[in-house]
Each structure stands twice: as C-alpha cells, then as structure tokens.
Amino acid sequence: MTKRRVAVIAGAGPAGLTAAWELLARTDIVPIVLEATEATGGIAQTFEYKGNRIDIGGHRFFSKNQRVMDWWFSILPRQGAPAADDGARKHEVEFAGDVTVRRLTRDATGATRVIEERRAAPDPEREDAVMLQRPRLSRIYWRENFFPYPLGITLLVAWRLGLVNTALIALSYLKARLFLRRDETYLDAFFANRFGERLYETFFRGYTEKVWGVPCSQIRADWGAQRIKGLSLTRAVSHAVRDLLSSDFEKHQRERETSLITRFFYPKLGPGQIWEIVARQVADAGGTVRHGAAVTGVTLDGDRVSRVTVRDARTGEVEEIACDYFFSTMPVRELVSMCRPAPAPRVHEVASGLRYRDFLTVGLLLRRLHVRERGREPQAMVGDNWIYVQDESVDVGRIQVFNNWSPYLVADPENTVWIGLEYFVDESDALWRARDADLIAQAKRELEQIGVALPADVLDGCVLRMPKAYPAYFGTYDQLGVVRDWVRGIPNLFCIGRNGMHRYNNQDHSMLTAMLAVDNIIAGRSDDSNLWDVNLEMVYQEE
Numbered sequence: 001m002t003k004r005r006v007a008v009i010a011g012a013g014p015a016g017l018t019a020a021w022e023l024l025a026r027t028d029i030v031p032i033v034l035e036a037t038e039a040t041g042g043i044a045q046t047f048e049y050k051g052n053r054i055d056i057g058g059h060r061f062f063s064k065n066q067r068v069m070d071w072w073f074s075i076l077p078r079q080g081a082p083a084a085d086d087g088a089r090k091h092e093v094e095f096a097g098d099v100t101v102r103r104l105t106r107d108a109t110g111a112t113r114v115i116e117e118r119r120a121a122p123d124p125e126r127e128d129a130v131m132l133q134r135p136r137l138s139r140i141y142w143r144e145n146f147f148p149y150p151l152g153i154t155l156l157v158a159w160r161l162g163l164v165n166t167a168l169i170a171l172s173y174l175k176a177r178l179f180l181r182r183d184e185t186y187l188d189a190f191f192a193n194r195f196g197e198r199l200y201e202t203f204f205r206g207y208t209e210k211v212w213g214v215p216c217s218q219i220r221a222d223w224g225a226q227r228i229k230g231l232s233l234t235r236a237v238s239h240a241v242r243d244l245l246s247s248d249f250e251k252h253q254r255e256r257e258t259s260l261i262t263r264f265f266y267p268k269l270g271p272g273q274i275w276e277i278v279a280r281q282v283a284d285a286g287g288t289v290r291h292g293a294a295v296t297g298v299t300l301d302g303d304r305v306s307r308v309t310v311r312d313a314r315t316g317e318v319e320e321i322a323c324d325y326f327f328s329t330m331p332v333r334e335l336v337s338m339c340r341p342a343p344a345p346r347v348h349e350v351a352s353g354l355r356y357r358d359f360l361t362v363g364l365l366l367r368r369l370h371v372r373e374r375g376r377e378p379q380a381m382v383g384d385n386w387i388y389v390q391d392e393s394v395d396v397g398r399i400q401v402f403n404n405w406s407p408y409l410v411a412d413p414e415n416t417v418w419i420g421l422e423y424f425v426d427e428s429d430a431l432w433r434a435r436d437a438d439l440i441a442q443a444k445r446e447l448e449q450i451g452v453a454l455p456a457d458v459l460d461g462c463v464l465r466m467p468k469a470y471p472a473y474f475g476t477y478d479q480l481g482v483v484r485d486w487v488r489g490i491p492n493l494f495c496i497g498r499n500g501m502h503r504y505n506n507q508d509h510s511m512l513t514a515m516l517a518v519d520n521i522i523a524g525r526s527d528d529s530n531l532w533d534v535n536l537e538m539v540y541q542e543e
C-alpha cells in the first residue's frame, strides 16, 4: 500500500479548516490541523459565557465570490422559515426552498466521501444548523446623535451635525478638492482628499486611530482603500442633491436612509458554529484537528518543509511531525522566527518588523439599554448590529449588540440585551493586562458616559482577549514582498489566510486562499501568485 501524503496545517481558523476540508474532499492527502488554543474558528470563533455567545468583532457572512458563498451554504443551509425575532421585527428575509447540503465522511473501506443531500431548507426554531439572513444596521454614535454608516448625506444628517457645522464641512471639502494632496501614501491624505479635513476629523480620525493606536499619517492608505468601497463626499452629496431635485423629496430621503440597511448571512449560533461543524467533518473523514497544539518549529530540508515541531499545551510534550505540505495561517512574524535553518537576515528583519493590533471584548449582559438621542426618550433597545464610538474621551471603539446578530446568541433575548464593547489595544498596553473586573467596571463607566446604558442595568460581564486580530499596514508592511519571495522559493509551504499572509483578509478571502492552495496542489502548479492576488481588487472589506 502506498503511504498517503500528509499536510500539516497550523491553525484551526477559517483558512486552516477550509484547507483541511478541501484536501479531504478532493485529494488523498491527509490533513493534520494543529491549533494552539482550545478554540475552533480562530478570530471567527464563537465564545460562550453562561449561555450567551460572543462573536469577536461581528462576522458578517458576505462575499462577492460565489464559490465561497456556495461553500458556506453547503455546510450551513439557508433558513427556510422565520427566526424567533423575524416576525415581530418585520425582517425582510428571502426564505430558501430546497437546499443542497454537503458532508464529509468515510465509507466502509475507509475512503473519504463527500455526501450530497437535497432537503427542505431548515427551520431555525427547530434546528441549529441554519444560516440566517439578517438586516444590517450600523451607525456612528456621536454627541448623542446617530449618523448612518457608511456615512450618507441626508437632510437629517445635516440637521444633526448642525447647519453651521455642515456649512464648514462643505467649505473644508471644497478646499480639499481644490488643493488635492498629491501624495496619498498615508491615510490622513487619503481621507482628507475624499471627505475634506473637517469631516475626516469628525467621523474618521478618532475611530481609525483607536483601531490602530498610531496617527493616520503613519498608516498606509491601502487599508482605507480596502474599506471605503468607492465612498466619497462627492457621491454622498450628489445623492442628496438628486433627492432635493426630486418631486418626492421625503420618499427619496427615507429610501436613502434605508438603502444603507442591507442584509448579510449569519450562522444561528455565531460564526464559530460553521467552523465547529467543519472541524467535526474533517475528523470524521480521517483528518486530525488537535487543540492545545502549538507549532513551535518548522524544519526545512533544502527548499522544502520536511517536518514541523509541535508542543502540547497540556503535557508540555514536544514532538516532530513529518509532512509533505505545510500550510501556515499563523502570523508571518512567528513563522519566519521558527524556521530552521533560519531564512536570510533580510527576511528576518522584515518579518520581525511586522506589527499587529490586538483586540479585547468586554461582554456585558444588561436588563436594557438606555440610549440617549437628542430630541427622543431614552431607548431600551436599538436595531444596530454594531455602533461606532467616535468619542475620543472613552477607550471603547465599537459596541456590538449581539441580540441583533442572532437572537439565538442570547440565553434570554426577550428580557436581556447582550452587548460587546470592543477595545483596540496592544498586548503591551495596561488595558490588555488589566484585571477582568477592572475592565468590566471601565466598560460600565464608559457606557454611561457616552449615553448608551446605565450601570445599574448591568447584570453580568466577561472579558475576551484576541491577540493579533489586525495585521497592521505600518511597520515593515511595505516590504512584505521580501517575505513573499522567500515563501515562493519553498514550493510545499503555503502561507494562507489573514495573519498567514499579513493581509486584511475577511473570512471569504482567507478561505479562498486556502481553496486556491489546494487547487494549485491538484494542478501541480508551483507558482503561488494566484494566492497573493486574492483581495487585491480593493473594493469591499469589513468595517
């Protein structure tokens, strides 16, 4: 019997698990997934606290890539009936009729099979394996006013900004257009050219600098270009003018505000649910997914990875696993530092200069919200999935309202509101190292200060830390080509995913790089440029 080839995969996040699933479904290569933590799904895991679930950052399932969309729906089929809150909240949902579900398994001979089944779309009130369709609402909360995100210019927005302020914003914008900054290498110029200094200062600078912890003048504009999806003040204003000239102004304004509400897909129990299913299928079909197993060394024999060293977190035991292929989703900085023999000093220099931003969520369970909005009674609940906090006097950057992602994330969605306050930090910051109780106390204080909830309504809380959530577009990012060229010289090493490529990839792009790596193995293609081309179109990204 011929020995089957082995692929070691570092990381059980979306990219690593997609690679494992695809290898089993389409090749005879056996995947061994090594995951340093006890969680499944990486950044896209779902963390559970007393029956309430946290999604780190809020993961919309949305892609322009049909291959990825079909893949998601074949694991978690779309809903065929209303979710618990769809009726009461008048959600517009396109219910699926029949759906096709795929599952990896092994037959009696031990061979891996993909079973395809056609069935009626699931009812989320009866089954868990369901992809929901959810409305998207996200707003900027600033000085007790809500502004649509992405920012649209409507009369209401101008009113909330104040008419003098709006006029100053318009003047500042005109000035920016007349005196365009030629050099758009960095974000400050990129934003100012599109929105004018004043609007940039009001709505973009504070949040962006909270996210990255450095001034916009040090962040390369690539990040802005990936996020801003063709948005500019010219476009926003031209919409507003079109509304003004229309015979039914009010109707158009209403439509303009609601056009900002779109829909996305979302697993009933949060993003981690899909990755837990995939991990189970990988194990059922003959692959391995090991948790608490950190890759600590990568040995090269000539131009190939020959073995990987892994350390068991529970026993401390260290072992070596021989491999024919190595897929890395771990941070580029770590990968390069653990390769033996060590890569050239220049590769080291670039890899060790890569920077990351870490992410901390304080989950709070409340009886109700108490959202202050000018001219209105305080609201016990809002429809937002997440709210941007531009206010620079508080550390919180964004607030997730998990009830609105899926009512099934919350143990008692009728009587409690489950939210996540998001803080962008560095592992060296005092905030990252603060005690959980202190972080919860700070979160309560900040909620009251900005006018979102009262401390007396907080019933419980927890803290979740996610290191290296954001690969930064500063540090040595602009020299990443040096690392890429080094990876190209090692044909059985596949750097995939988000931190694996040091790219601001969403799940879809992270998965696509895994799929393409498997395509390349099947096609015998050694040129990996198609992997690095994913997500270069710079049109759509997460907010």
Ligand SMILES: Cc1cc2nc3c(=O)[nH]c(=O)nc-3n(C[C@H](O)[C@H](O)[C@H](O)COP(=O)(O)OP(=O)(O)OC[C@H]3O[C@@H](n4cnc5c(N)ncnc54)[C@H](O)[C@@H]3O)c2cc1C
Binding pocket: 010, 011, 012, 013, 014, 015, 016, 034, 035, 036, 037, 039, 041, 042, 043, 044, 056, 057, 058, 059, 060, 061, 062, 293, 294, 295, 296, 329, 330, 331, 334, 359, 469, 470, 496, 497, 498, 499, 500, 505, 506, 507, 508, 510, 542
């Ligand atoms: C705030 C925020 C919001 C987001 N919103 C969205 C969204 O709305 N939609 C969307 O599609 N995407 C979103 N994303 C992006 C999405 O989370 C990532 O694209 C995706 O998780 C990347 O998958 P990955 O497998 O490449 O990496 P990761 O998810 O980072 O997984 C890598 C895994 O490798 C493990 N690992 C690291 N080092 C080692 C080692 N030495 N040994 C073994 N294991 C190791 C880690 O523990 C981790 O589990 C968001 C991300 C953030 C931070």
